[in-house]
Amino acid sequence: MSEGHFTGKLISVVITAAVCFLLTGCGSLSSEPLSSSDTRLYFDTSVTITIYDDDEIKREALLKGSFDICEKMEHILSARQEDSELYLLDHRDGGLSGNRSAQFSGAEITVSDELASCIRTGLEAGSLSNGEFDITILPVSSLWEFNGESSEIPADNEIRKALTHVDQNKVILTGNKLKFTDPDTMIDLGAVAKGYISGKIKEYLKAQGCEGAVINLGGNISTLGKKGDEPFTVGVRKPFSLRNDIAAKIILYDGCVISSGTYERCFTKNGKLYHHILSAKTGYPADTELSQVTLIGSDDILCDTLSTVFMLTGSEKAEKILETEEYDIKVIFTDNEGNMTLYDRKSGERQLSLGETLDLRYE
C-alpha cells in the first residue's frame, strides 16, 4: 500500500518534471542568437558592428574594442580630420596653395605601419590597373564635390593642371620610409582605408575568440564566424534605388562583400551622371559600362581596393587581373542596364537574375 503510494508520487514527479522541461525547453529553441550591436559615425561614414556571442560582457567588450580601433584609425587615415597622419602628410607643406622650400622635394618621411600598409596596397593596385587607378588622385579629387551641395564640374584646365601631379611613380615607399618626388603630389586613400580598417577589426575579433560578427563599414560588409548556428546573409544594393532594395543575396560564414558604384556620391548635370570614381588618366569620372561591381572574398583591403580598380578598368580587364593574379574572388558586374554577371576564375562567367541568392557557405 505505501509502496504503491510512493510509486504514484514518483510517477507524478517524473511527469511534472518532463512537462516543465518541455515547456521551458521549447521557449529557448525558438529564440534568436544573442547579439549586441551599435552604430557610430567614423571616417565620414556610419559604422555598424554586431557581435554574436552568448556572453553579454564579452559582446560589449568586443564592441568597445572594435570601436576603439575605429577611433585609432581615424587619427591615422581620416582624409578630413586635420590632425590625422594622412592629412598632415598630404598637407606637409601647406598643400597645393602653400609655399614650399625647394629642399623639401625628396625629403624622407617616416610613416606608421598602418599608413604604410594602405599606401603599399594602393600602389600595388595602381600598377595592376594600367594607370586608371592611382592613389595620388587627390589633387584632382579635391576639385570635385560629390557631397550633394554642388553640381559643378571643375574647369577643364584646372583638372589638367592637377593631373600633372597625379602619378604614383612620384611616391616612393621603402618599408616605412616615404618620399615624394613632386611636392604637390597628395595621397587619397578613399578606395583603400575602409577595407584596411574592417580587416583590422576582424583580425582583432578573431584573436579575441569572437563567435560571430557583422561589420558594416559604410556599406562594406565583412562577416566572421556564425550567427548562432546559422550563416550570414548579405544583400547587394540595387544601383540607383533605395539602400535597402536588394539586387542579390549572398549566404556566407567568414568573408567580405564590398561594392563600388556610380550611384554613391554623384550628381547629374545636363542629363549626364558625374560620380566619385575618378580616372587618373582623364581626371573625370570613369566611363565604363559598369554601374556597380561587388567583390566577394576574404581579404577586406584587397576587395575594397579592387572594387574601385574594376569600376575604372571595366569587366574585361578586371577578369584578366583576377586570372593573372590568381585571386580567389567572386565578382558581380552590374552594367548600366542593371544586368548582373557573376565571375570567378574557376567557373568563368554566368548571368545572375535579379534577386538571386548565392549560397557560398560551403566555399
Added chain:
Amino acid sequence: MNNRYLKRNDLLLLGFISFFAIIMLIFFAFNDVKKLDKACLTITEGGNEKGTYPLDEDRIIEISDKNVCEIKDGAAYMKEADCPDRLCVGEKPISKNGETIVCLPNRVILKITEGAAKSPGEPDAVAY
C-alpha cells in the same frame, strides 16, 4: 487499478503543477509578445542619445531643428532634413531590430531597438 498508483492527491498535485507550468508558459509567451510589441526608435545626434520612442504610437519628432522624423504605422522614417544630400530622407521606413537610418552631415542616427527580429532570409547587412 490506476488508483493503486496514483491517488487523488497525487493527481491533484500533478494537475496543480501542470497548471502552474502552463500559467508560466503563457506568462513568458505573453511577455515575449509584449517585448516584441514594444519596439522602440532610438535617436542619437553626434553620439548623444536624444530619446527613445515606442514604435506603436504615431508621432513626429524634431531633432535640433535639423531633421524631422516620423513614426507612423509601426515604422520610422526621416521626413525632413536640412542636409545637402538628403539621402536619409529617401530611405525606406525602418521597423526591424537593428535597422538604422543615418543622416551623415547632421550626425543623426535613427535606430530600432527591441524590435521584431528580421525574418529568416532577410539580409543581416546590405553592401553598397
